[in-house]
Amino acid sequence: METMGTKNPNRGNFHQRPSPPPFAAVSQSTTSFLSSGPVVGSEAPAFRPTPLSAPQTTRPFLSSGPMVGSEASGFRPTQTGKYDDPSIPPPPSSYAPPSVGPFQRFPTPQFPSTAQVVFPCNSALGQPVFSPPIRPPAGHVPSPPSSLHPQPQVPYVPMGSPPQSINHVPSSMNVPPSSLDPSFSAPRTTLESSQSAFPGYPSMPSKVVTQPPPVQSTPFATRQGGYGPPPPATSSPFLAHQGGYVPRPPVAAPLGVYSREQMPHQGSGPQMGAVQGLTEDFSSLSLASVPGTTIDQGFDSKALPRPLDGDVEPKSFAEMYPMNCSSRYLRLTTSAIPNSQSLVSRWHLPLGAVVCPLAEAPDGEEVPIVNFAPTGIVRCRRCRTYVNPYVTFTDGGRKWRCNICALLNDVSGDYFAHLDASGRRVDLNERPELSKGSVEFIAPAEYMVRPPMPPRYFFLIDVSISAVRSGMLEVVAQTIKSCLDKLPGCPRTQIGFITFDSTIHFYNMKSSLTQPQMMVVSDLDDIFVPLPDDLLVNLSESRTVVDAFLDSLSSMFQDNVNVESAFGPALKAAFMVMGQLGGKLLIFQNTLPSLGVGRLRLRGDDLRVYGTDKEHVLRIPEDPFYKQMAADCTKCQIAVDVYAFSDKYTDIASLGTLAKYTGGQVYYYPSFHSAIHKEKLRHELARDLTRETAWEAVMRIRCGKGVRFTSYHGNFMLRSTDLLALPAVDCDKAYAMQLNLEETLLTTQTVYFQVALLYTSSSGERRIRVHTAAAPVVADLGEMYRQADTGSIVSLFCRLAIEKTLSYKLEEARNSVQQRIVKALREYRNLYAVQHRLVGRMIYPETLKFLPLYGLALCKSIALRGGYADAQLDERCAAGHAMMTLPVKRLLKLLYPNLVRIDEYLVKASSMADEFNISRLPLMADSLDSRGLYVYDDGFRFVIWFGKMLSPDIAMNLLREDFATDFSKNQVTLCENDSEMSRKMMAVIKKFREIDPYIYQLCHLVRQGEQPREGYFLLGNLVEDQTGGMSGYLDWILQMHRQLQQNA
Amino acid sequence: MVCEVILWVIFFIFNMTLLALDFYQIVCLSDLEADYMNLYESSSRINAVIVPEFVVHGLFCSLFLVTAHWFMFLLMLPIAYYNTMLFIKRQHLIDVTEVFRFLKAEKKYRVIKLSFYLVLLVLVIFRFVLSMLNSIVDEDDGVHGSWWY
Known part of the structure; x- marks a missing residue:
């Protein structure tokens, strides 16, 4: 022991x-x-x-x-x-008999x-x-x-x-x-x-x-x-x-x-x-009854651990340090920081954190806002740490000691308060910054290099023939129009539009006009912006013009037969219009950019490239133009959201780069058709436009001496070694980072982390959101395992693996995930196995019991699975971009989706949607009963699976169609009709959607045995089954077990 | 023999240019690391001199070849080859979006190059002095010319 x-x-x-x-x-x-x-x-x-x-x-x-x-x-x-009062320096650990x-x-x-x-x-x-x-x-x-x-x-x-x-x-x-x-x-x-x-x-x-x-x-x-x-x-x-x-x-x-x-x-x-x-x-997990033998058949795969309750946040951490910020905002991969380099090297899992600085807080737990107006924000002189619950006041309240660098700072007169007998400030309860782990400061003028920018939305819309034909243009125009009243930051909000096909169309929206003026620029090599001041206008002043424009937009291009796309030049033009102040650029792209700078060519359909060293090239931007533009956009505080709609290849790898380095997001609607995707696009675009957004932000995470964050993963650009530039941030974005020890041995007892996000709110206020957390330093690997958080480990793994696919083969990215899990388990095994003779048994820490499964799910996720045939290149890249931004909870749901049987509920009379309790099933084909109706929900879409022997009543009631109809034509949709059953079904779907409001989940109906739809939508995603050359859950465990034993 | 001296003077100038370019890049990277310079400026400055550096290196190398200084040529060749490879793969420029991820590696690479050029400089100076001595000896008596070689 x-x-x-x-x-x-x-x-x-x-x-x-x-x-x-x-x-x-x-x-x-x-x-x-x-x-x-x-x-x-x-x-x-x-x-x-x-x-x-x-x-x-x-x-x-x-x-x-x-x-x-x-x-x-x-x-x-x-x-x-006892510990939570950091002020008391713990006595030196000269604790003699530890054992x-x-x-x-x-x-x-x-x-x-x-x-x-x-x-x-x-x-x-x-x-x-x-x-x-x-x-x-x-x-x-x-x-x-x-x-x-x-x-x-x-x-x-x-x-x-x-x-x-x-x-x-x-x-x-x-x-x-x-x-x-x-x-x-x-x-x-x-x-x-x-x-x-x-x-x-x-x-x-x-x-x-x-x-x-x-x-x-x-x-x-x-x-x-x-x-x-x-x-x-x-x-x-x-x-x-x-x-x-x-x-x-x-x-x-x-x-x-x-x-x-x-x-x-x-x-x-x-x-x-x-x-x-x-x-x-x-x-x-005993995998062999007798040491040496492997069981295959006899082993009951039902007994394997499954995260059927979804993500379980580690509670111990919050309980240990009640003043820590909520795990919504910051999750460490292990809440026990190793004290030495050698311990770090034995911890084979990523050591770091996942930060979601603006995560949505439930009602009643909003982050308190603090205004330090007269004094200025209280910060440490040396390390610039913001005042937080873990600083300690000494000297009768005249000094405070920084918890991160231990420097004694003076307390300014305005901030002074006496200390009570226990050394706490008497005004502790009135000061949220001293009692809450998350707090928001209102930043004075020193924190601005320019006046806070207004929210600015600029739309770059493809109006080529496919955009018009698919109905995208119409839906976009309608949605934008319906959101105009809800855009944040009124009345300062600004808005502007450029449309393009083979030429670029600018719109003069000056408030004095009644109709927008369209100006066409066809010289793609030397872009110039006509009327640079009237293209991006104040929404409330020019509201009528904007309305008129959006009303006429789809009819204007109704008969457009242009198939070209001068995307690059249009992007440059948008950049020139927005360059001065920045803002959010929403790009609606329907075809492969074909003209001017940044034109792309069809790639990715070459089967032979897969499995060779050149494979990764497909997943990185082909033209350096995109990286350069992304860098320039970030520099000018422009965040780019890319909406891609094409039914053919659009090179998401290149377009997505724009979102990647500007803190944006990629929305991908393969084969967009307004009849099917209308609601989805509408919902997602509306959310993108109306959710609370933080503008021109920078984020830095500070941590105690001896520890340092070394690498960052997510959608942002590093402005200096530890400063993340985020032109726009919102609650749906999370960032991961890894830390390392700078010193060989940490002497402190606790390491503090402080995330600070400096941003401009939509209301035009400069604010600093600060999350503070503390974690103990330990000398014991076992303790690290006990405090591990599977969710954030998986999140980091996922980001690392996706980054790896940008320079290596998919195969290697998958292997590295597996290898790291194996190494971690082996290390754990070595901790205990020798004494306990665990031959034939796979042991793992309780906290990481789902790690192998999530690892498997990650390897089977769209971004990493299989090879050429297993996922379209665009889909793969879009999934990769999405996974790089997802907060932990949503990522885990995407990796191990809910599978729920609902026919029993539908048939049962007089039950309400509220009563429907979600009991998740293991994701394997055995869970599917051909007499049942199942909903598969990964947070991005629903797949509704109709068993072959499902009672025809149900199908009839739900679909108003004969059950024998071919679902693949997409004509059969689930819509509410007058039957009780249908209402219940829709209520359940609605309830599911409310759980994940970030995305509008489309329902895909699949009937058992209907190939290839069934395979594509459902069977391929049942991660526990053997699919596409990847092993099933049991095999995966056995495989790991074997590897564990080899070098144990 | 005078032309030999001139040749070595030219080599010396080439070498100093390379050293200067390389050193400049290292300084830029250090500034970037220490946050004295923003990454856009830093990477555009570095990128501006990378291609000139490659060209100078290439000229230097080929000049050795043309003037039949085989040993020096072979010494220069690996780096010339490496540069060419980078250029062909379009990886020679600093990627402004990922600078910080590769900062350490880029710096290391340049420090190694810098030390190589320093070694080269020693060699060049040595040969330069030799050739100068040679030419002086030559002038004094043209008989025992190039016994060094």
Whole structure:
């Protein structure tokens, strides 16, 4: 249990406790307890950890990892309770006997009836508490700290059974490790003296294990409820591992089986010791019943872990540091920062954060706005950190210490406030910047290089024949017109238009005119802008002209037969018009740019290129013009959103570059047809125009000394090494970054992160949004795994993989994802496997149980899957661009979409949409019942799958069409009609859409057996199945397992 | 023999030019790194001298070839080849959108080039001095001319 040992020092620091009793005492006690066998029963010795082995408590077989994980997290908060006041510099970590922890908390034998309680709340109680309280049984069971409550599911194996149960060696294995210790320890004598040490052992505390029934303290009892009855014991060895994956840990019974079949080798004393010590929280997946054999058929793939509850944000982090900003805004890949370079190199997963600075906050949790008008914003003199909840005031309130660089700053007179007895400012509660992790400052004039810009929208619209024919032009004009009243920033908002085909058309919208004047420029080589001042006009002044223009736009080009597209020159013209102030440029492009600078050629249909070294060239812009334009746009604060509509190749790789470096977004509507995509385009364009947007923004993330952000991933451009230039930001954009240690060893206890986004709001105010978070520094790899956040790890993986596809083959990008996951799991395995002889078993940390699945889903995502035939190049690039911007939650949904069966709900009479509870199904073909109706929802579209044997009533009711109709013609649509069933269906769809309002999900109807639609829409996306040359989930796990074993 | 001296003077000038161009780029990159210069300016300055540098290098190299200084020519060849490859792949210019991602690598590459040119400079000066001595010796007595070679 070196892990525990290593962990302890940190804990010790957290608690700021005086160092616990000397090690010597402990060791004696251990010896003594070894001898105290009799109490435990004959098998007891098996559990006795030898002094050394004891610390490594982890029951290897305890497949019930999930629970353990949760408990661990549950406990975190307790330690932090003390910790959260950063002002108190933690004492140097000269905590002598780190490994002592585990041994120490054995209660005296005298109290056989008492629970061997480990205190959940050491920290809560305060350090001094320990040894005495343990004695009286009542005292042991402190009411659990509030932090524990949220995790009722802490897997408690009912230990309430009478003492004899102890003899049951095998069954006890199942017990969550931490609980193990205490329970067995009861018999051990003489250890009490050392108990005081156990506060260092925070993760244990919640486990109250009592032997005799009377002892069952209330907390325990409540917990137990959560577990429910143990599942029926199953005889097959395979079932045994079930415990590991099943979300609700069905702990106990199967383990019994386990212990018999799997643990024979444990019989010998010393090994047992190791087993017993297990207190680590990992899950294991037994993939082979006997070491060496692989199971394929017998293995039950149902037992694999699946994120059917969607993204679960790590709670422990927020609980540990309640003043941290919400995880909506900032998510670290692991909330435990490694303290040394060597630890970083052993952490094979990305180390970094995903930041979504403007994430939408639910009502009531809006970011408070603070105006420092008279004083100026309070910042650290040296590192420019903004004042935040973690700064500490000293010297009677006259000075404050920066939490990031530790510099003492003076408090200006206007900001001065006295400190109360505990050293906190008396006005703490009135100052959100000192109590909230997220806050928004109103920036004074020093933060402006020019007056705040008004919101500016400029439209660059393709009016060539395909744009007109597809109906795009009409829909766009109508949508813009309907949004004019809702554009943010009225009355300062400005708007302008350019249309183009083989020539460029400018529109003079001067307010004095009644009709817009059109000016045509046909010299594409030497663009000039006529009337530069009247092309981009104030909306409220020129409203009538703009209305007139939008009304006539589609009719104006109705008969246009021009097939050319002078996109490049038009873009340059738009740049010249907008250049002075910047704004948002919306490009509607229908064909491949064919004239002038920036013209592109058809590429990507060459099958032979795939698999060669030139493959990646297809995914990067062909013409440097696009990169140059993107750079120029960012320089002038222009954000570009690209809407691409073509049914043929439009080179999203090149066009998307414009969005990539300007903080924009790519919307792709393959084969746009207004009859089908009208609603979608309307919704998405309206959202793009009306959502709250931050203009001319820059973002920087600061962090404590010794740590540095080294690379950034997302849609933006770096303006200097750590400054992200974002011409426009909104709530749908997230940015990922990786950090590195600058020093070989971190000496601080905590690392602080501060995200600062300086922007102009639509109302014309310059603001700074600041998110602050703290994370502990740890010296233990196991702790990092315990604090890992799958969501942000996957998000970073995804961005890294997509960036990799820009310079390598798809194959290599996929391999690197897989390799990194394997390496991480191997490292984890090495932490525990040796002691626990986990041969034939795949172990993984509870926090990362979904990582392999998400890794697989990532490799099968449109951006990375297969080769030439598996996804159209444009679709691939568009998916790649989308994934680079998605916030964590949406990305996870895209990777592992919801699959829901709804026919039962529809048929059931008198149920309302509200009652429909989403129970997600595993994404595999086996989940589909041919008598059912399913909705597949990945946040971007719905696929509604009609089983072959679905009752014709349902189809008839929903579609008003005979079921036999061919869906592929797109004529069959789901629309509300007068039947009850249809109304219910639409209500469900509407409900789903409300969950993800960012995109309008189109419904694609698919009938079972209808090829190739079924394969394209649904079967190809069932990530757990074997598709397109990629292995299925089970194979993937086995494959990983094999790789793990190879070099283990 | 006088022409040999002149030739080495020309080589010396070439070499100094290359050194200067390279050094200039490194300075620009360092400024960029330290945030003294914005990336647009920095990369446009660097990009402005990259092609001239390649051309000078190419001329330098071919001049060695033409004047039959084989050893020096071979020394110059790898970099000339590398430059050509970059140029053909259109990767020779600094990509303004991704400068920071490749900043370290670009700087390293230029520092290596700079040190190469410094070594070259030592060689050139040495040969230059030799040829000068030679020509002086030549003038004194034309018999024991080029025993150095």
